[in-house]
Amino acid sequence: MLPAMEFLIKDEKVFSGGLSCRGCGWSLLVRHLSSILGENTVYVVPASCFSIIAGPYPLNEIKGTIVHTIFAAAPATATGIRHTLDRQGRKDTNVVILAGDGGTFDIGFQALSGAASRGENLIYLVNNNGAYMNTGIQTSSATPYGAVTTTNPNSNFKKKFPKDLMGIIAAHNIPYAATASLAFMEDYRAKIKKAKEMEGFRLLMVDGPCPPGHKVEPANSIQVARLAVESNLYPLFEVEYQNYKVNYRPTKQLPATECMKLQGRFKHLFKEENKHLLEETQKVTDYNWRRLLALEKLSVEFVL
């Protein structure tokens, strides 16, 4: 069989020349997102790498409207835009938030929860690369266990597991939330299409490669993302009104170390004295996967 791929983008909606690092997840995920959403889209961007990537004055990377806004309240800005466009008869316009994990898990969390609770008709895309990369790799509450950042340097690496944003957002009882990976491009694109066709608050969390932040060779960006899924470090699933559905089950689950060993931010974990930490990571990864499967099962058994 041939690779199950084709030229997925028929009509490019980004311009080349963006200010992203080599192998950047932001650029790639926006490229595919914009190709599906089309030009009738307003992107609301809080402080993040994408604020920079999208273009210094007077350049614009996307063939679409971008509103750059404050770090903590992108969903609120989007709310204002959404309601006003609706009153102008522009219900067909997509209003999409493009935020990083810092802008979502941490400083933007309240505004996210507010917009989700109100059921605002918005798409929220979080590029979860697991740290504040724009400011130079600082720990966020999405930073994985064991990762080194500039605010968790050396042996003071992060010793907490990231918070379960998907669980929290699912608890808002929104119509659609899903995880996606750039290594599973067709799944990602299908989820964008699905989200686009729905109404209400929709959230997509993408595992965004960040070569400088993850200390990965840029060429390995996609490979690392793929291994994250194949090792269940980053499972692909969707949640509709708290009903979980797993989208991909690795044929043979790889050890988490297969993904982690390619990332310099985990280098120290591979020292002999930290072996137990790797084991801990594997344990929690397996637990999370089993829990996800249990939630999926529960979702079938309990129907409103």
Place this chain on the structure above:
Amino acid sequence: MNNTETSTKKKYPRHTEKVMKGNFAAAEAAKICKAGFIPAYPITPQTTIVEELAEKVGSGEMDAAYVNMDSEHSVFAAAMGSALAGERVFTATSGQGLFYAHEVLHAIAHFRLPMVVCNVGRPSIPWNIWSDQSDSLSQRDTGWIQFYGESSQEVLDTIIQSYILSEKLEIPVFVVLDAFYQSHTSENVWIPDQDLVNEFLPPKQLKGTEINPDKPIAVGGLVQPEHYGKFNYDFWIDINRVENLTNQIGEDFYQKFGRKYQAVEAININKDTKIILVTISSITTTAKGVIQHHPEVGILKIRLFHPFPKNSILEALKDVANDTLLVAIERNFMGDKVGAMMQELREAFYGERYFKMIDVFTGQGGKDVPPITIEKIIYKAKNNPEDVIWIDME
């Protein structure tokens, strides 16, 4: 002057007279100005403004999108988004809410977005919900224009005029009320008929500079050093136009509605005036009553506080003698040696006139400023004019 109450109440054609609280006058103003987007979040003592707007929108009396936000920060962020898309936006806040939104205030002003927001002044922690202007005055440097209303009527009228000013200059405007002394005080208010307002302030038209999905652009992105100063230069040009435009809009408003407002109001200021009380907001009214017994005392009411109306002040004081004593009355504390009013006055007179000035802190955290307090201030000014005086500290 006489102090007897006489039935000289003026009547205004194409208006309806109602007795209403300041907060309700503000809400009524938002309605007749046809604000289309109201992001809301409660905070005492502003809450009744957004409650009344919820009522108006909910009952169908007012056509607007009303959204219960998660915080003042989000309220202003939503207001920003809506204004970017071209909507006429209104909301209200107070004290901590305003402080919390501080970040967004800069963004809105520097995005050059028109909007009018009511702030009902109250101070910060330790908790206090009463009248104080420290909150709004501390936002002086965010780029917003600030008006301080003396009465419910003035608040309502100022909101109408502010939309004209704001949309013309693309600079946001705060209209500030005193907590309780205005916000919760019922008084006579003449509400202009909708068609009269429409003639003065037509429903908002898009200018073409709004975001428009048909003509994709980005706004608010990164600006490199070579450009940033040029953006500010343009802002500076327009800030310089505020004072004159305020007076001109005030004149136009007078022609249409019969009530006259300018950047400043001079009361009993002439060549014989010995003492001038410089006031803002509701204290002005009480002071007006007190100076009826002190013909040598005048009042300079600052209605447009930011940008500070230097020319209007010089004009108002052009006939007074150089030895006139100016008394800045501060219902604020900026953590500085003098209050906000004093700082602005000094700047306004620098190189133009020299007056002996004293600074009076009073009414802090809602402490009532009754006539006796004004009397004490006048007494101090006459007898022992220290540079800075705290009143009611006994």
Place this chain on the structure above:
Amino acid sequence: MIEIRGHARGGQGMVTAFDILAKIFSKLGDYQVQSFPAFGVERTGAPIQAFLRIAKGEILNRSNVYHPHLVVVFDETLIDLVPVFDGLRKGGTVLLNTEKSINHFKKNADSIFTVPATKISIEKGLGSKSLPIVNASMIGAIMRLIDGDMEIAQKVISENVPAKPKANSEASVLAFENVVGFGESELKTKEFLDAHSAEKIDYNIEELFRKQKDKTEYKNPIWSQPMSLNKTGNWRVLTPEYDKKTAPCSSNCPAGTDVREFIKLAGEGKFHEAVEIIYEHNPFPAVCGRVCPHFCEQACNRSDFDESVNIGGIERFLGDKFSPEKPIAKPITKLQKIAVIGGGPAGLTAALRLRENGYNVTVFEALEKAGGMMRTGIPSFRLPNNALDSEIKRIEDAGVEILLNNKTKISEIEKDFDAIIVSVGSHIGSKMNIENEKFVVDGIKFLYDFKIKNDRNNVNKDDKVAIIGGGNTAIDVARTSLRLGAIPTIYYRRTENEMPAIAHEVEEALAEGIKIEFLTTPTGLQKNDDLLNLKMIKMELGEPDESGRRKPIVVDGSDYQLQVNHVIAAIGQKSDMFVFDNQQIKAKQGKIEFSSSKPIFSAGDMAWGGTVTEAIGSGNKVAAEVHAFLQKIPYQQETSVPNVVVPVDLNFTYYLKTPRIHNQITHKTDFTENFDEVVQGLSDEQILAEGSRCLHCGDCFSCGNCFNYCPDAAIHVDDNGRLRIDYDYCKGCGICVQECPCSAMTFEMKEAENE
């Protein structure tokens, strides 16, 4: 004061370098120092600047350096991108990281020095290949210019670099030693600072004010110009390129067939085009599809994923069903006449090539039918005559004259020809050198006798037949004996692993019920009435011999005897030297030394190889050599090692595991007198499915991965449907290369521009 300005790309370490330089200068003397960077907002790879001031007294300037005494360029590609030489003081110095000659840069400044810092950093393993960190090298080079003390410099570098202090320190020394320039630097710190105090720069301020605009247009700033105005191609260090590499199937085919290409065409249903590709190198697809050991399949990268592609099955299908119609003989355009002695695969292939090239070619065949070992040595249940006949017929149709029943030798025909190719094969079985060998039948002869003359060599039903050997002949003899009703057993002195026979032939023989005894060899033979007593001895494997196979060693005292009806030896073959007038000539591929009035060449089994396909390849080569010889043009064998794709180059993620479609094999319990072909051909549908299992190693098949995964939208499909990398924007991340399933791209340090 000395003012230095550096230009680099983010990530090359310049900011750290300037910081370290400041520390070094402060130790070189009683100097005040000041260093700071100027960043843009771009990321790794984008141009940045850094500044350094050194003075004897207080430094009264905190602005950027606009008028440097020394400009240091960390990356030579910046020269075309950034005005690096702007404001350089009169007589100022420039230091460039480059391997180019100084002459390239002469026009830019009076005093230019270069250092190969990138090369040094890569040597010392500093940074990655995609982004070498050159800061330590640049510090070393600057030390040379400013007459710095390398001991101090090394110490400060070691203490201040974030990693690899030793390698950085060594790199700085290497760089110090490798600075190239005209004459001596005039920037020697002490002397310079003694001679120069702060110099005043004259500005034309009135002129600057005249340029100021009184009106601006920034009230409603919009970001509306395309990002593509910003070209990011110059961030690139490593460059991806599309590159059609060699597939292992093709490189491993002795005949030289472009296997990948014909499999691709077959998978697309383009059967006629596919067979034409085979014909370019191999006139015997129907034969090779059946009897070749499939070197292509042995090398198939798909074996590392699931199973190799059934290339033989596809080749056979194409040869059987889609061989071209009767070819039209090409006109004879060359004067020289060529003789080929021996009409086997090598001789016929060589004849065909030379005939196609316009030579008059005559093939002398000893037997009544051409085909050589294909004809005589391969039983018809493996290779039916009609498959062979039609392929030989096409060679004749192409104008090759074949003289049958014409056993000849060089001396007889040399006068009539300008060149002679000898390709008589190896048709004489080797002797075992045991007693009574006269009772032993030669396996090659046995096969020939039965296939050509229907002579069964007295092998009858239920006869026990001992076959000695482990090659294809042994297997074929055994399977033929089986079909004659006998009970064959193969005796081989090594184990199954060492058997030279084609593996699937061995499997088929075992499946048919043939026994193979390993690690045993005959030592003697005695005739006992109608029976033969065969003395045997057991063997064990010792150390590997020169062929790499483990050498069998006799196990003392393990003698035993067999009673059989026939002993057939298949232990090797040699050539008939009749062609050389029975002189023992050691044949080798190509032109050989043999006293003759005409040039003599040899090819095929007698020269090298041992399989049909190798013989075909040998024929192709000898034809080329003869042509070159006759035309007096140099003949060069391919010596360059092609860039063959190996499994680690591939990204198997993008392939689905799909079982190989095997040719059906007839299984029976009794093969007596059944000489039908055992292996069946594939259907059209099976060919399409099997063809699409090809991984396309090294050959872009437009899967779209590079396009889909390019973060910078720098790959597009041109009007002709071809993929193109836009080097104006490609930052050189390498994702396209990494995610290319079939390794049809390279990623190297080279310059590339758009066509």
